[in-house]
Amino acid sequence: MTRMDLSQFDCSVARATEVIGERWTLLILRDALYGLTRFVDFQTDLGIARNILSNRLRQLVAHGVMTRQLYQEQPDRYEYLLTDKGRAFFPVLAALMHWGDTWAFDGEPPRSLVHHACGREGVQSVASCSNCGRELDAESVHIDPLPETIRHRVDEAVERWRRLSALPTK
Amino acid sequence: MTRMDLSQFDCSVARATEVIGERWTLLILRDALYGLTRFVDFQTDLGIARNILSNRLRQLVAHGVMTRQLYQEQPDRYEYLLTDKGRAFFPVLAALMHWGDTWAFDGEPPRSLVHHACGREGVQSVASCSNCGRELDAESVHIDPLPETIRHRVDEAVERWRRLSALPTK
DNA sequence: ACGAGTGGGTTGCAGTTTGCAACCTTCGGT
DNA sequence: ACCGAAGGTTGCAAACTGCAACCCACTCGT
Incomplete structure (x- = not known):
């Protein structure tokens, strides 16, 4: 066991x-x-x-x-x-802290990260496309290659995304 | 217990x-x-x-x-x-995935996230300063207010950072 | 009518992990 | 000789994890 x-x-x-x-x-x-x-x-x-x-x-x-x-x-x-x-784990913790600040506290977050060079608060951890630079969220992205075990579930969603983005199917 | x-x-x-x-x-x-x-x-x-x-x-x-x-x-x-x-948890997982790709695999990462609009791979999750926009790492940032329990350990590091950034001490 | 399959679970039980408290070791100070 | 600090280890009971078996309400094929 x-x-x-x-x-x-x-x-x-x-x-x-x-x-x-x-x-x-x-x-x-x-x-x-x-x-x-x-x-x-x-x-x-x-x-x-x-x-x-x-x-x-x-x-x-x-x-x-x-x-x-x-x-x-x-x-x-x-x-x-x-x-x-x-x-190198810092961006993960920054993202997690940001998520916790936003979604796990009612009021003000208890403490924040301060950039020494600026002396000002505000650290954001943002996922972006390294190709076009745009900010990404869960809906604008898919995994590739798709794991076999979940293909039958996700395929249709990917097809819809491909149609929307008007790209040739690989 | x-x-x-x-x-x-x-x-x-x-x-x-x-x-x-x-x-x-x-x-x-x-x-x-x-x-x-x-x-x-x-x-x-x-x-x-x-x-x-x-x-x-x-x-x-x-x-x-x-x-x-x-x-x-x-x-x-x-x-x-x-x-x-x-x-909203997506940036955390993107950051974690990026860290795993970089530090937990020897060769190529097994799969990657693809931006539908671009059709190209490459998602980065980067911590940046919302004030000046610069990319941040663990060394360029400190927590504020400092938790009481760790003040005696971190204070000297913060002082050093303040001198380096040549900002007036609050 | 019967058996098999699907989807979304629960229950029982044994092995593993967690957490508290007590203990250990090597030093420096009084 | 005793105390406190630092960095641990050990023993034990309670909590959690994981496997397998079971349950229930359907549907489908024969």
Whole structure:
């Protein structure tokens, strides 16, 4: 009855989920992007159980998202730093934060990201077409190639999109 | 020993995590954005246990991300449709997919998003400053107000950023 | 009339994960 | 000698996950 391995899927979302999809992991990553590096700081900020934190940090290191660096000897003390892979996660968290601000709070969002260079609030994370530059939403896009398992469901929608966009069918 | 309620945090990422942070939920949302709507389709595409799927869909409906709609009577049949809140999740998944493509695959990503209007691949999800428009990364931004619990750790980093950006300290 | 198939589930049970609390280790300070 | 800090590990009970079997209301083919 072992847990299914999501990284078996030939899908980037599934692979990413295997790395960051466990409870607390996103929040640890958020704290790391805020600037935290030490075990105790993650622990006191999140109120997470120490064994869980230990486990999650080990997973993040194993997945190459963070590194464990010795910052002092006698006694040995370690801190956790983001790798390039970890820092590259920023747009995902920015998008998630924006979504949470908009849809999970009634009033003002509790805090916001400030661009140092501007000193002003306001970070947006927008999906856009790298070809034409236009902003994209879920309706203006389809997946390709279509996974076999869902072809029969999505095909008609794709056909409709093709007619609308007046492009030759491949 | 009840599970900690992440939506207690005064943080958008934590609130969002309470909605989408459980195993499978992101993949269900991905499938929904691909165009799937029915219980059996999610089930066969993901290979998820039926009780778990049932539970996750119920949670998504409870959180206002999907709605359960009767599409046929005798026998009653239901489908699951994304709400505006659910469709608004697209930039997060686009960002996550982009991250997975870049960092979780060795070679070519298995599939990509195609803009109907262009017929061309390439979706990027980029965080940018809504004030000056420049692209942002983790280093060019800080959180404000700083959570009390982490102030002592992050303060020095923020001071450094302020000096670099040569802005008056608020 | 009967059996098989479809769609949308629920229930039972065993194995896995989570979280609290207590404990460990190595140091530096008093 | 004792305390506190930092970075953990261990033990145990409650909660969650996943497989398989089952349920129900139809429809379709023979």
